[in-house]
Amino acid sequence: MKKNSIFAILSVLVIVTMLLASCKKAPTADVTLSFRVVDRAYLPSPDKVAQEIQAQLKEVGINVTLKEMESAAFIDATSAGQEAFYLLGWNADYPDATNFYDYHFGNANNQQFGDLFPDMVEEISAAGKTSDAAARQAHYDTINQMLKDDPSILVVDVRTPEEFKEGKVDFLFVYNMLLTGFDAPRLKKLYLGRIIRQHGLLQALTRVNRTYKKFKYGFVVDFADISKEFDATNKAYFEELQNELGDEIESYSSLFKSKEEIEEEIENIKDILFEYDTLNAELFSQQISKIQDIKKMQEIKKALENAKSLYNLIRLFGHFELLEKIDFRKLNLLYREASNHLNLLNQKLALEKGDENTNIINLALEDIIFKFTKISEEELILADKLKNTLRKTREAFQNNFDKKDPLYITLKEELERLFKNKNLSEITQDEMNKNIGELKKIDDKIRELNRQNNLLKDKYKGDTKYARMHKRIKQNNITNNQSKIFSALEKIKMQLDEKVLNNSAILKHENFFIAQTEPIVDIEFEDNNKIKL
Template sequence: MNQFNEKTRVQVPAMVHLLRLGYQYYGKISKTGQNKIYDPTTNILIDVFRQQYKKLNPNLNDKDVKNTLLEINDALRNNDLGRSFYEQYLVSSVKKLIDFENIDNNVFHFTAEFSCINDDEFIPDLTLFINGLPLVFIELKKPNNKNTLIDEQKRMLEKRMPNKKFRRFLNLSQLMIFSNNMEYLSEDGIRPTQGAFYATASNNKIFFNSFREDYINGEEFGFYKQFEYKDIDQQQENKILVDFKCIGLNETSEYKTNIDLLTPTNRIITSLCSKQRLLDILRYGIAFLNQVKEENKNTISIKEKHIIRYPQLFALYALRNKLEQNIKSGTIWHVQGSGKTALSYFLTKFITDYYSKQYIIPKFYFIVDRLDLLEQATREFEMRGLKVNKINSKNDFKEHFKKQSAFENNDGKLEITVVNIQKFDVDDADDNIFKYDLKSQRVFIIDEAHRSYKPEGSFLGKLLSADRNAVKIALTGTPLLKQDKETWKIFGEYIHTYYYDKSIEDGYTLKIFRDDIKTTYKEQLNKIYDDIKIQNKVVNTDDIVEHPNYVEKLVEYIINDFQMFRINNNDNTLGGMIVCKTANQARKIFECFDKVQINLNQITSKAKQTNFNVGLILHNYEDKEFRSDVINDFKYNCTVDLLIVYNMLLTGFDAPRLKKIYLARQMKDHSLLQAITRVNRPYNEYRHGFIVDFADIKDNFEKTNNKYIQELNAFDVDDPSIGIRTNFYEDLSVKKDDIIKEIKEIENKLFYYSIDNLEEFSHEISNENDKNKLLDLKKAITKLQEFSNISILIEDDELKDILSFIEPNKIRSIKNEIDNRIDFINIQDDFLNKPVHTVHVNNILANVIFSFKLVDQSLMDIISEREDVDIKTKCDLLVKRFSEYKKYSDTFEFKDLKTQVLEKIKELRIKPATDEVELKKTIEFFKKISDSLNELERIDNKLEKKYDGDIIFVKIHKLLQKPKKTTNLNIKVVDKLYVDEELTLFELLSHIKKELNTKTQNNKDFLANETVVQRATTTLIKKFIKKNNIENISEELIKYIAKTITKEYIEELNK
């Protein structure tokens, strides 16, 4: 094979995969086509655009087309991330650029290496067009490329996005895909190093989103397997190969591997660029944000462009399925921090379109139960361009409900009314205001649907009865589980779910660490309790935690700890929150904070002195405008360092810079999860949020976590060069017999690797994370390369013949792939092993009564055992897989695994796993079995290839690999032959297979007499052993081999 590179491994296969999706290859576009084939300022394909634009707008002429192109060009010049182009042209219904209703009215093209040039240049690997508009570009890397996706992310952010010369190209592009054709690494989180990701252009950050299809019928890749692909057009395929100088590539095994439907790159292209999906994403999944922020007393505007996250997209699809079944209520359970406000925005676009096809206009109500959440939601929706109607009183609400019109603005903007649930508290006499207009459909989106509303006579009851025909969508990250108050019972079954573990893997939320406080500190606090109680025996706990002695020591610890937190992370933008046990304790902390800070500064070196600014948020402290200013100063202006709260801001408060909470009160159930997940939003490249636990929440957390686990289960949904030789000819003096023996050992070591297909080999080692195994493999390959060079150097035909099992020109590529994998693991290890955060407070006040130290950090696993699906689903999937595993079900390995699973299921029926520890062990068990079965299937597939698909001899091979324990054979001898020397077994069976097939073809009655077959097989075995000088095989073992071969051979051929 002449080429094994990025072009042949990922770029060309991705282009061919697009043919399956119905795209047409436009051809390679050169600069000579400027102003003829394409517009060089935008890369729009002129003729394709002209034909399609006139087709979709038949009343327009060529002059209109030319004017529209000029208008588009002007719109793309704007420094608005393409918002004017998107809103005025791309999704406009006035002059259609795309027919979103009828896919077949559009044409889809692609090309590769199409330069974006405007006094500067960048060249995307692939460009995808709809009706001549270049709306998608794809950047591809080969697996284990040292230039990781992080580098690509950085290049986009630092070089391309700020470059005004690329503005029109990037404003026109709506979707960007980046892939190194590797599976996701769960530890990557917010810093992706491998996988296939998508993004859209933005000024300040390019967030790489992963994409995972929802399971279909219990299958992870169900969507891809059910997708209706088109046959590959061979004429277009050949043109691609010619244009990119890859003639003959389609005849290689690597090419066949790389055009597989299920490669990571091909999967994400199907998920995002299949025609209907791409149109849905363009129509519903783009959001432009305009955020206003104060900086140095100046108001600045920050523009961002967001693309829909995959769980949000699937929530839209799931909702559509419910509506089509005339189910108008349900719960969307998406983890905190996964973007539920953004989801609500996408819902307004999606539902508006859904009902407009029925000539019904939806009216949207976003319902909250707190003023701060109302303000936050209003701000978030307005940032995204929605017209927000504000309801100031119950009377306003009544009047608004009476209106028959769906829109109150003249700009054609989508509208949403943000309303506090208290406004639904109307008298029974007012029920006539809810009279329904058949041309409109009210849609209630209930935010934070885990609130403990009273079931009877409550605002919730008024909401549910206000319009019984309304669509009611409840959003929550922590549904209520208390009996008779369960969220799903109130608002309807779960429409879609998205859990903590997936959100963490996708980088939308962070893992949380709990910081424990050293015992000496707790002892000193207990001493304070005792001292105060001596003075006043009737004092209660609240009085103790509000006492100046207690409060000042608490503040002292927080100041020192928070200072070290910032110093260790070298980041003064990090924010904190103090969650108090009582409202009065919050006031006391606020009142004494500056005094304690001044006292500490007097005894602290200047370099470690602090000037923290704190803000107090209580419902009865100052007024609403003051609290709003404090919150904005914390969230956006970074002029408040720590917030002091009691009940407010513990749910729904979204401030990414908040990375540490000092929890001084006991909490439980959903309130606890809501509070601690305030710190789980991504911020810069931090991988964790932190909870400093003064209230000993560990037990409550575990109890709460276990409750959610049960609810989820109920809902079925080193130096790499060490030891490696580099001198190829050092062993020229070694005896040839020793070299041959060593080559055989290496061949045996490579038995289950696809050394005949570099791409499959690359995939196999990409799943190997044990660096020692890779180093051992590299050592073997290096040795093999050495022997290959020796055979050429000394022109030894015997050595060349023994080395014929591997192509010499592939040895170096295999070694390079192993090197790439080792380097890649080293890069990941460097990142993962980098210290996250360490706090050292060593006897901070040596002569003071109290001393404080952080003694322990523990990871808080929030429902993290749900790696893919729940335990029940894992059981069902495994049982299904075992039942479908029929070809080799008699083999020892299969029976061993199956027995383990059946025994575990029996054990779980007798004693189900209930607590978190047992659940984790169970999940780990099923994962281990699943991994073992995956490896067994991989080995079976390799054996089938080696035996040319002859399952009879694959089965015989597996049976002889490890005979049943009931036999009387010498196990050590058997192990040496059948386990340690798998290659010998393969060569023996291949020889016998050939000979027996010949005998069967020449003599049709050969199989009629089992004794004759066994005697002939025994003779063949003995001849093979003698010819190949195989030692230590007893007569008993020979008889066993012959008997096994005879039995299976006759049984299979007589079926």
């Protein structure tokens, strides 16, 4: 091997790490990694990248000493071939093959790959002197073959993910990318050369979970031993699901039940519902309406909810004979009745615990539900109309994703004033008609606000955060030109999404993320769209 011929790039490190990790006993070695702290688009935070390389290679027995150098001295030393292992990138000055080959393999002042190859220099020189495209390509084909044949140079062919999807490439070597949003069903085998942690690990593993042709399963070849990290990540993820879903988590765990376990669950459901008439939905509703114990209703609802899950599971695995054990369709109707009554009990409990202003809408609705019982049929119709209008209005308020919007706040205050300190069971028909009219006006306004919000949200492909930012910029009179606001925010969104996609860890470092974001915001608003922030 020629002197100083190691050219350090991340793709090579991935390959080296995989090969070393596959050894039964990893070798040990001591190397020095040289670098300069100069940020570039292709290499942001090189000191952190160097530390990550150091940590990864340590896992496979390679001890790396980091050597930080002054930029000019670093460039001189690497160009002279004095640094064997170093971190450096390169950008083309102009889009032509001669720019790459001339600089790296035909320049006597650049010894990064060691001594020059006279035959290669001759081919590079000939390619640069002819304008005939076919002749140039023939020279470059020869150069490429020389590079492949020389054992002292490892060439990593850079291809696009699209070429993999199209079947033009069978192997992709990636580092901390394509973990999310990369949908390629033909990706069925994943080789892990380093330990990936937490969310990134789950995302990486799920890249191979699609069926494709004869493959029913994906395969993971683990060179790094991710077993401990996998167990820890699964445990943390399961705990997070439990916190978020509560009792509903059991519906997901039921996917792993055997036929015998399903039969046992059916018998348990029968036992819980034994006291109630499960054949007559109307009678069942009357029976449970007398229950005031929330825990008891939760038990009934949970049993009926479990029946829904078991029904889907039975159909999924083809245990159709179990469908005769219990009337699942009837239980589905009873589930709705149980849910409605449990919701009613929870609303009453919330009213008892909540402050008046927060629960004013629910309070008005409960007043209508519970107190219009001993009045005339005509008044009952009006009360029902008021109740339904109020319920729809409440839903419209709940569906609004911008609750700090001044117009939303104004409408909410109007609604509170309408029902605050009123005993709805004692108002006259005229007052009830007036309330319905005023409530309808509020309902129309909140629905129109929601309509406008949803149009704006659709412009940002469903991202409510950017829709809210758009509104605040306009409301604060920074500019009224919505097209310019959208142009700036859309470009910012695209750039930030790409940064996060390429490096999800950026979200864990707030100051660094802000530092990355501020220049993009300034350029898009002030430079490109002339919006003064």
